[in-house]
Amino acid sequence: MEQILRVSDYLLENAEKVIDQVIEEVKTNIKFELTEEQLNLAKQQNVEFLRMMARSFPATDEEAAKELLEWAEKQGETTSQNMEQFSQSIEPLAKNRLIYSTHISQIAIDMGIDAERIVRIMNRFNYLLDVAMVHTIKSFEKHQAQKLKERQKQINELSAPIVPVQEGVAILPFIGIVDYERMEYILNYVIPKIPKMGTDHLIIDFSGILTIDSEIAQHIFTLHNVLQLLGINLYFTGMRPNITMAIVQGNIDFSDFHTYGSVIQALAVIEKTK
Structure with a gap:
C-alpha cells in the first residue's frame, strides 16, 4: 500500500502537469477544432478526475465510485451545454484512454513501483473511467432531454400567440403542425x-x-367548450375541407361552431354584435 500511496501523493501534487502532457498528446486524436474555452474545460475536468482517482487508491471500488457520481452529473450537464452530440466526446476514447494510462503507468515505473501494484493502479483507473463515462452519458442524456423540452415549450409559445386586434377581440393563429403536445400546451x-x-x-x-x-x-371540441364556459365567443376561420373531415370523422358535432372562410369575415360578424 505504501508504494500505491506514493503514486497517489504524486498525482495529487502534479495533477495539472500530468494533464497538460496528456491533453497535448490527446489533441492529435480529436478530429474537430477545440476552442480555448473547451481546452480549459477539458483540463479542469481531467484534473478533477485524476485527483479523484488518486484519492481513491486506499478505498474499495464501491467507495471510490461514490465520489464519481456527483462529478459525472456535473460533467454531463457541462457537456450538454457545450456539445449537441456526446459522440464528439467519446469517439476518440479508446486512443485517449491508452495515452492516459501510458502516462500514469510510466509515472509509476519511474517511481520504482512493482508490476503487481502498477496493475492494481491501472485496474482502478480503468474501473473509475468506465463508471465516470456511464454516469456522464446518463447525465448528458437527462440534460439534453431538458433542453429539448424547453425548446419545445418555446416553439409552442411562438406557434400559438394570442394577438389582440381590437378591444375585446383577439386571434389565436394555429401555425405549423398541431399535435397532441401543442394542444395540451394551448389548453393548459x-x-x-x-x-x-x-x-x-x-x-x-x-x-x-x-x-x-x-x-x-x-x-378542439374541448377547447370550444372550455371557452364557452368562460363566456368567450369563439370563431373558427381558415378551416380546409380535410380539417373539417377530421372533425366529422371524430364524431364531433360542430353545428354550434361559428366557422368563417377568413379572419376578415369573422371580424365583420363580431363588429355587428357590438
Whole structure:
C-alpha cells in the first residue's frame, strides 16, 4: 500500500502537469477544432478526475465510485451545454484512454513501483473511467432531454400567440403542425391567459396548418367548450375541407361552431354584435 500511496501523493501534487502532457498528446486524436474555452474545460475536468482517482487508491471500488457520481452529473450537464452530440466526446476514447494510462503507468515505473501494484493502479483507473463515462452519458442524456423540452415549450409559445386586434377581440393563429403536445400546451397555458386579457371574442385561425387528426379534433371540441364556459365567443376561420373531415370523422358535432372562410369575415360578424 505504501508504494500505491506514493503514486497517489504524486498525482495529487502534479495533477495539472500530468494533464497538460496528456491533453497535448490527446489533441492529435480529436478530429474537430477545440476552442480555448473547451481546452480549459477539458483540463479542469481531467484534473478533477485524476485527483479523484488518486484519492481513491486506499478505498474499495464501491467507495471510490461514490465520489464519481456527483462529478459525472456535473460533467454531463457541462457537456450538454457545450456539445449537441456526446459522440464528439467519446469517439476518440479508446486512443485517449491508452495515452492516459501510458502516462500514469510510466509515472509509476519511474517511481520504482512493482508490476503487481502498477496493475492494481491501472485496474482502478480503468474501473473509475468506465463508471465516470456511464454516469456522464446518463447525465448528458437527462440534460439534453431538458433542453429539448424547453425548446419545445418555446416553439409552442411562438406557434400559438394570442394577438389582440381590437378591444375585446383577439386571434389565436394555429401555425405549423398541431399535435397532441401543442394542444395540451394551448389548453393548459394559452387559454388561461385569455380571460385576463379582457377578451370577449376569440378567433382561432387554421389557415396556417395543413391537416389535423381526429384526436386533435376532439381537443378542439374541448377547447370550444372550455371557452364557452368562460363566456368567450369563439370563431373558427381558415378551416380546409380535410380539417373539417377530421372533425366529422371524430364524431364531433360542430353545428354550434361559428366557422368563417377568413379572419376578415369573422371580424365583420363580431363588429355587428357590438
